[in-house]
Amino acid sequence: xxxxxxxxxxxxxxxxxxxxxxxxxxxxxxxxxxxxxxxxxxxxxxxxxxxxxxxxxxxxxxxxxxxxxxxxxxxxxxxxxxxxxxxxxxxxxxxxxxxxxxxxxxxxxxxxxxxxxxxxxxxxxxxxxxxxxxxxxxxxxxxxxxxxxxxxxxxxxxxxxxxxxxxxxxxxxxxxxxxxxxxxxxxxxxxxxxxxxxxxxxxxxxxxxxxxxxxxxxxxxxxxxxxxxxxxxxxxxxxxxxxxxxxxxxxxxxxxxxxxxxxxxxxxxxxxxxxxxxxxxxxxxxxxxxxxxxxxxxxxxxxxxxxxxxxxxxxxxxxxxxxxxxxxxxxxxxxxxxxxx
Ligand code: FAD
Ligand code: SF4
Numbered sequence: 001x002x003x004x005x006x007x008x009x010x011x012x013x014x015x016x017x018x019x020x021x022x023x024x025x026x027x028x029x030x031x032x033x034x035x036x037x038x039x040x041x042x043x044x045x046x047x048x049x050x051x052x053x054x055x056x057x058x059x060x061x062x063x064x065x066x067x068x069x070x071x072x073x074x075x076x077x078x079x080x081x082x083x084x085x086x087x088x089x090x091x092x093x094x095x096x097x098x099x100x101x102x103x104x105x106x107x108x109x110x111x112x113x114x115x116x117x118x119x120x121x122x123x124x125x126x127x128x129x130x131x132x133x134x135x136x137x138x139x140x141x142x143x144x145x146x147x148x149x150x151x152x153x154x155x156x157x158x159x160x161x162x163x164x165x166x167x168x169x170x171x172x173x174x175x176x177x178x179x180x181x182x183x184x185x186x187x188x189x190x191x192x193x194x195x196x197x198x199x200x201x202x203x204x205x206x207x208x209x210x211x212x213x214x215x216x217x218x219x220x221x222x223x224x225x226x227x228x229x230x231x232x233x234x235x236x237x238x239x240x241x242x243x244x245x246x247x248x249x250x251x252x253x254x255x256x257x258x259x260x261x262x263x264x265x266x267x268x269x270x271x272x273x274x275x276x277x278x279x280x281x282x283x284x285x286x287x288x289x290x291x292x293x294x295x296x297x298x299x300x301x302x303x304x305x306x307x308x309x310x311x312x313x314x315x316x317x318x319x320x321x322x323x324x325x326x327x328x329x330x331x332x333x334x335x336x337x338x339x340x341x
Contacts, residue, residue, distance in 0.1 A: 001044050008056045012187045016217040018055040020189065024202070025121065025211030027129075027140050033057045033219065035079060035115040038106075039122045047132050048123075048140060057219060061115075064221050069094060073226040078117030078185075078219070082173075083108070085116060095225065097180075097234035097253050101172040104238045107245050117220040120174045120184075120200065120277075121212065124167035125247055127152065138164045139208040153313040155249060158321070160275035161309055165208035167275060169201065174277035176236055176253040179269030182225045188218035197223070201276035230255030230267045233337045237328040238271070239320060248272030250321040252328035256292070263287040263296075270304060273321045280304040283325070297329040298322070 009015035015033070023029030032051040034040055035058060043049040061079040068075045069090040076085060085091055086102035106114065128134040128147040136145035148156055148166055157168040174197070182197040195213065202210055214220075225231070234255035240246040251271035257264040266287040270278040283304035290296045301322040308318040 002047070002050055004044075004051055005053050006056065007053065008059055010059060012060065012219060012221070015055060015057050015060065015219050016187065016189045018053070019219070020217045021053075022214070022216050022218070024214055024216075026209055027123075028209075031055060035118040036081070036113040037118075038110050038114045039118055043123060043130070046130055048130055060219075065115075066222075067091065071227065073224060073228075074098070074231075076116055076223045076225070078222050079115045082106070082111040082114045082116065082119060086111065093232075094227075095176075095180075095231045095234065097176045097231070097236045097255060098173065098225070100236040101176045101238075101251075101253065104236065105172045116173065116223065119171055120177065120197075120220070122171050123211075125170045126156065126167045129167065139167060139211075142207070142209040149311055153311045155247070155272070156311065156314050157275045158273050158308040158310050158314055158317045159270065159278055159305070160204055162204045162206065164206055165204050165275070166311060166314075167204075167208065168272060169274060169276045169278075170247045170272075171277065172236065172238065172248065172251060172271060174201075175251060175269040175271035176234075177223060177225065177269075178277040178279045179253045179255060179267040180225050180228070180231060180234075181267075182223050184220055185222040185224065186214070186218045187221050188215050190215075192221075194224075197277070198279055204275045228255070228265070228267075229257035230265055233258065233332055233335050234267070235328060235332050235335065237324055237331065239324050240272075250317065250324040252321075252325045254325075254328045254332040256329075256332050258292070258333065261291045263290055263292050266300075268300070268304065268325070270321060270325065273305075273308075273317050282306065287329075292329060292333045294326065294330065297326045300329065301325040 021031040064077040064079040238251040253269035255267035283300040286300040
């Protein structure tokens with residue numbers, strides 16, 4: 001690991017001042033915030049992230065680790081640990097998809113350390129990104145090319161990719177936050193602001209080294225997830241190469257508001273298959289106003305994957321993604337639903 005300076009931020013303004021050069025999720029940013037460290041320290045040991053200054057924001061956890069359910073929805077502090085939120089009774093009852101996305105992620109030890117803010121900002125697991133001995137990686141070295149397009153791309157994305165990068169977004173929680181219209185609360189050098197969660201990660205539009213729309217020095221302080229009938233009838237289904245301690249090959253976050261057999265509103269997020277946390281308004285539109293049976297579910301999944309682009313090793317993904325979403329929709333339809341409170 002390369003030498004770096006370590007500083008602890010006592011409050012948000014100090015975090016923003018010390019973190020003034022954090023960049024937009026850029027690999028070469030000279031300053032990185034440290035929360036649980038389970039992504040950051042890994043990538044520093046691999047010599048992928050090379051900050052000269054690490055700003056520890058974990059002391060802010062006293063103020064930024066709360067979980068609160070109100071009439072407007074759910075508030076999650078960015079420094080709450082994954083395990084705290086996964087086990088929280090209000091989250092399990094009123095937002096089961098959020099609790100499931102967290103409890104199916106990583107391992108007990110990691111969930112006890114890792115924060116929600118760090119979770120949504122985790123980096124791709126593309127092997128060429130994580131190994132600097134590969135020269136060509138546009139995400140790590142802008143303009144160098146993409147080794148994965150012609151190389152090993154078994155778990156790479158099929159939705160939202162371009163010719164510069166086909167990296168998969170590996171996280172689980174972000175898929176649910178995208179589906180459920182969540183907002184990100186930010187605090188930075190020019191004050192506080194709110195951002196739609198679907199605008200936090202940038203699209204693959206020729207600049208894969210710019211991963212987020214965070215401004216330099218901005219700290220994620222929390223997430224607001226609105227209330228809605230679909231949050232209670234919700235689930236997160238994750239398909240992977242082994243049944244624990246593994247990233248998704250394909251996943252689906254589904255929330256349904258039903259009027260008897262008919263879908264009143266639907267919320268659909270897809271994971272493991274896309275460049276960034278993926279919402280599918282196309283699939284949602286197919287479902288609304290229709291009875292939810294296998295034929296409707298299949299039509300929705302065809303709409304969700306209509307734009308899929310594959311590169312050989314990941315040719316199986318659109319079909320796996322479709323099957324995952326059909327299963328998730330039919331399971332969500334038959335869920336017992338808790339009363340609102
Ligand atoms: P850190 O490592 O501290 O930070 C990560 C990044 O976010 C850094 O760039 C940091 O600067 C930035 N950052 C952190 N907090 C903030 C903030 N509040 N504001 C602004 N910037 C911030 N995840 C899944 O979703 N599913 C899985 O199945 C899964 N499996 C895993 C398996 C392994 C072996 C490992 C090592 C990780 C796995 N993960 C998985 C990823 C894990 O969940 C993340 O590493 C973790 O959530 C990151 O949180 P952290 O607090 O440790 O972040
Ligand atoms: Fe790099 Fe993206 Fe290509 Fe992977 S897919 S090698 S992260 S440019």
